[in-house]
Amino acid sequence: MNSDDLLAHDMVLDEEIRVPDSTAPPPTPRVPQEVLLTGATGYLGGRMCRTLLERTSATVYCLVRGARPHARLVERLEAAHDPQGPDLDISRLVTVPGDFTRQRLGLDPDVYDELASRVESVYHCGASIDLGDPYRVIRVPNVVGVTQMLRFATHRRLKFLHHTSSFAIFVAAAGCGVQAIDETTRPAIAYAGPGGYARSKSVAEHLLYQAAERGLPTAIYRVAVLAPDPDSPVPPSAAAQLFATYVRALTQVGAVPEGGEMVGCTVGYASRAITELSVQLPAEPFAAAPSVHHVIDPSPLALEDLARALRSTGHPIASLAPEQWLERLAAHRSRGPARRLAAMPDIWPLLTGAFFPPIHVGGLQRLAAAGVAPTSLDHDTLTRITHDTLGSETSQSNPKELHGRRRTGAVCSTEQISEKSRDQS
Numbered sequence: 001m002n003s004d005d006l007l008a009h010d011m012v013l014d015e016e017i018r019v020p021d022s023t024a025p026p027p028t029p030r031v032p033q034e035v036l037l038t039g040a041t042g043y044l045g046g047r048m049c050r051t052l053l054e055r056t057s058a059t060v061y062c063l064v065r066g067a068r069p070h071a072r073l074v075e076r077l078e079a080a081h082d083p084q085g086p087d088l089d090i091s092r093l094v095t096v097p098g099d100f101t102r103q104r105l106g107l108d109p110d111v112y113d114e115l116a117s118r119v120e121s122v123y124h125c126g127a128s129i130d131l132g133d134p135y136r137v138i139r140v141p142n143v144v145g146v147t148q149m150l151r152f153a154t155h156r157r158l159k160f161l162h163h164t165s166s167f168a169i170f171v172a173a174a175g176c177g178v179q180a181i182d183e184t185t186r187p188a189i190a191y192a193g194p195g196g197y198a199r200s201k202s203v204a205e206h207l208l209y210q211a212a213e214r215g216l217p218t219a220i221y222r223v224a225v226l227a228p229d230p231d232s233p234v235p236p237s238a239a240a241q242l243f244a245t246y247v248r249a250l251t252q253v254g255a256v257p258e259g260g261e262m263v264g265c266t267v268g269y270a271s272r273a274i275t276e277l278s279v280q281l282p283a284e285p286f287a288a289a290p291s292v293h294h295v296i297d298p299s300p301l302a303l304e305d306l307a308r309a310l311r312s313t314g315h316p317i318a319s320l321a322p323e324q325w326l327e328r329l330a331a332h333r334s335r336g337p338a339r340r341l342a343a344m345p346d347i348w349p350l351l352t353g354a355f356f357p358p359i360h361v362g363g364l365q366r367l368a369a370a371g372v373a374p375t376s377l378d379h380d381t382l383t384r385i386t387h388d389t390l391g392s393e394t395s396q397s398n399p400k401e402l403h404g405r406r407r408t409g410a411v412c413s414t415e416q417i418s419e420k421s422r423d424q425s
């Protein structure tokens, strides 16, 4: 299949994914008792896991792939730990070793059936954010993965699917004549430009829109660049993150684009906002479209503030006109973090604020009423974050231990899912 045919093929949701005939009660996003989270060993998913445990009383099943899944999950939670935050009770945490790109999420049929019967809401935070990958590679985690999660959401009982998306799906929107983006803007594939990551996230949204048209309850949370939190150490996995790549590339290039702004928010705000918005959804939002939410700070981070913070940590950073900055980046593109940044032009508009249509952010008042507000990064905080980010390149971070019960929770088998269910009933 050539790449155009592959894209056209991927944009059509499998006919088999339909609302099931089931006697199970409809999903209840407001007071979930059992939820499945993907991506919990990742940057945002690790925070989501923590927020779900803190904000809800649900059992949180985390689908984790690869070796040592439970130990890796606990390590991530330790890295995401807020020293000022409440003790985290991880007795409601259940690790499910699996892989969302595989049939039945890589689970044994009986485990898959049991989990599908129990779970009411799915938080799909897992994805690949490898911005250098071509579409044919990244479609596996980001498109096949979403299809498998939609299949799971319709197996045995209907579940609410909360999906994390990216504003990268709009990086070429301005060039397509889009004047502004709001929560009703349905992405056209052309708005994503040629990059594999942006296209894969756009195709995923297309599939969610089709699922919603078939009656599946779905919500989309669009996030942008996720900056570290002021209240937690920069996690070791931050080495792989956009924010860290960008800070390192700016340091290497020695300049920021003048007047630039970074579209995004802190990872902790994204996590709290997604969780809060998800539990505020009406009990029966079976509209023909997903419930879409923009999760960004409406006051973006000025790159000049970032430059000032970098200067305070001893890095000489100039401010250059955007065109000159791009030339400087091109001159450094053969090595180091600038090489990684230069290989992902499809997100430059998010990082520089240039060429991006204005974004409408709804839901801020509702979030504020629930005590959830964007975290602003003042000079001292930015200085510490940039220092930690640059420092984590060479030194190993020393994640703090979880308060309260440590290293409990469980790795589940069918029996354990059943036991868990019996315990709770």
Ligand SMILES: NC(=O)c1ccc[n+]([C@@H]2O[C@H](COP(=O)([O-])OP(=O)(O)OC[C@H]3O[C@@H](n4cnc5c(N)ncnc54)[C@H](OP(=O)(O)O)[C@@H]3O)[C@@H](O)[C@H]2O)c1
Pocket (backbone or CB within 6 Å): 038, 039, 040, 041, 042, 043, 044, 045, 063, 064, 065, 066, 098, 099, 100, 101, 124, 125, 126, 127, 128, 129, 141, 145, 164, 165, 166, 167, 201, 223, 224, 225, 226, 227, 237, 240, 241, 242, 243
């Ligand atoms: N980071 C940002 O600035 C940013 C910006 C915009 C949107 N987003 C979106 O936010 C979401 C989370 O991103 P992130 O930054 O947290 O990414 P991340 O740190 O790279 O985490 C990705 C997570 O997905 C898991 N995963 C990937 N493939 C999997 C598979 N086949 N089966 C099971 N788990 C799998 C990873 O597991 P392993 O630990 O095993 O690799 C990891 O837990 C994504 O949807 C991304 O598109 C992020």
